[in-house]
Amino acid sequence: MYTSFEKYLPWFILREIPFIGNTMYKKLIHQFQSPEKVLNASEAQLKKIDKISAKIINGILGHKVFQDKAKKELDLILNKNIKIVTLTDSSYPVLLKQITDPPLFLTYLGELDNSSPCISVVGSRTATAYGLSTSENLSYLLAKKGFQIVSGLARGIDTRAHQGALRAQGKTIAVLGSGLNKIYPRENKYLFNAIADKGIIFSEFKADTEPFPSNFPIRNRIIAGLSCGTIIVEAAKRSGSLITARLAGEYNREVFAVPGNIQSKKSQGTHSLLKQGAKLVENEMDIMDELHHFIHSKKIDHSTPLQNHKTAHYKCCKTAGPEILKFLGPYPVHIDVLIENSGMNSSQITSQLLDLELVGKVNRHQGNYYSISEENH
Numbered sequence: 001m002y003t004s005f006e007k008y009l010p011w012f013i014l015r016e017i018p019f020i021g022n023t024m025y026k027k028l029i030h031q032f033q034s035p036e037k038v039l040n041a042s043e044a045q046l047k048k049i050d051k052i053s054a055k056i057i058n059g060i061l062g063h064k065v066f067q068d069k070a071k072k073e074l075d076l077i078l079n080k081n082i083k084i085v086t087l088t089d090s091s092y093p094v095l096l097k098q099i100t101d102p103p104l105f106l107t108y109l110g111e112l113d114n115s116s117p118c119i120s121v122v123g124s125r126t127a128t129a130y131g132l133s134t135s136e137n138l139s140y141l142l143a144k145k146g147f148q149i150v151s152g153l154a155r156g157i158d159t160r161a162h163q164g165a166l167r168a169q170g171k172t173i174a175v176l177g178s179g180l181n182k183i184y185p186r187e188n189k190y191l192f193n194a195i196a197d198k199g200i201i202f203s204e205f206k207a208d209t210e211p212f213p214s215n216f217p218i219r220n221r222i223i224a225g226l227s228c229g230t231i232i233v234e235a236a237k238r239s240g241s242l243i244t245a246r247l248a249g250e251y252n253r254e255v256f257a258v259p260g261n262i263q264s265k266k267s268q269g270t271h272s273l274l275k276q277g278a279k280l281v282e283n284e285m286d287i288m289d290e291l292h293h294f295i296h297s298k299k300i301d302h303s304t305p306l307q308n309h310k311t312a313h314y315k316c317c318k319t320a321g322p323e324i325l326k327f328l329g330p331y332p333v334h335i336d337v338l339i340e341n342s343g344m345n346s347s348q349i350t351s352q353l354l355d356l357e358l359v360g361k362v363n364r365h366q367g368n369y370y371s372i373s374e375e376n377h
Contacts, residue, residue, distance in 0.1 A: 143170025
């Protein structure tokens with residue numbers, strides 16, 4: 001029987017190999033199904049991976065030189081009772097797995113909950129009183145409606161978003177731009193502990209990683225990737241929150257923006273998003289009108305492999321119809337994923353999707369993504 005150390009060591013070794021980005025990690029795991037098989041792959045097998053470089057191949061072939069470093073980090077994690085969820089675990093966040101560059105694994109404190117949908121609330125670290133109260137009140141009301149509130153534990157909007165969810169006795173998720181041993185900002189230590197007790201704190205960084213500025217844009221893709229929608233409360237023209245909004249759009253998730261004072265620089269970023277088509281938010285019902293179907297959640301049976309859940313862990317179509325409906329839900333799914341999950345060929349898939357689109361049962365989204373139309377949820 002595997003111990004935790006034996007189970008996770010190959011994941012930690014794989015992360016130590018230089019030049020491998022998260023997109024390549026996903027390709028490797030998809031191809032070989034486990035980190036052990038990646039590490040034991042031959043040069044010929046590795047060369048079949050699209051866009052893999054010679055440096056990465058050489059690193060994988062010579063991976064034993066990274067074992068000591070990986071063991072040291074894993075020891076630190078396990079001794080601190082920090083938990084780990086990997087890309088192949090059934091409890092890995094389903095929406096996050098759908099992005100092009102999900103983390104190979106996440107370290108976390110708290111208890112995973114994949115039965116409730118997530119919505120992120122982000123904005124300025126130096127927010128106005130209006131922005132702070134709006135962030136807390138929106139988060140409170142959305143948590144009451146059943147959403148997990150995702151944010152980054154930063155000062156300002158993020159802090160008040162977490163506090164609003166906790167005040168509602170709901171769930172909140174903090175995604176750090178540092179390791180779990182480095183609470184940032186330090187004044188949020190109490191909030192950090194409260195979230196660890198009542199929600200989840202995620203990090204993809206090593207436990208002792210400092211909060212370097214370069215970490216936060218990397219962290220923002222996780223915030224966007226976890227969530228079915230992202231709300232920008234206050235943001236200047238150049239703001240990390242706008243990165244989160246851009247990523248949410250790229251992931252085919254909803255983007256919301258709260259209007260502010262036209263004379264405030266802290267509203268310039270949110271107003272820019274509104275001009276680009278973000279949905280205007282005056283109260284929580286503006287969000288519920290777009291995302292109400294996500295609160296009809298079903299608990300995931302963790303005994304079933306993640307790939308068999310597809311997108312159906314939220315309320316799905318109950319209407320009898322073509323086979324492809326079994327593989328669709330409210331979240332947009334790429335046609336390549338439908339082909340892989342259903343076992344049908346592309347012509348069968350395309351024909352069924354076209355028929356369903358014509359009768360209004362399926363929505364087609366930009367980039368060959370498909371979802372069940374709202375009236376069929």
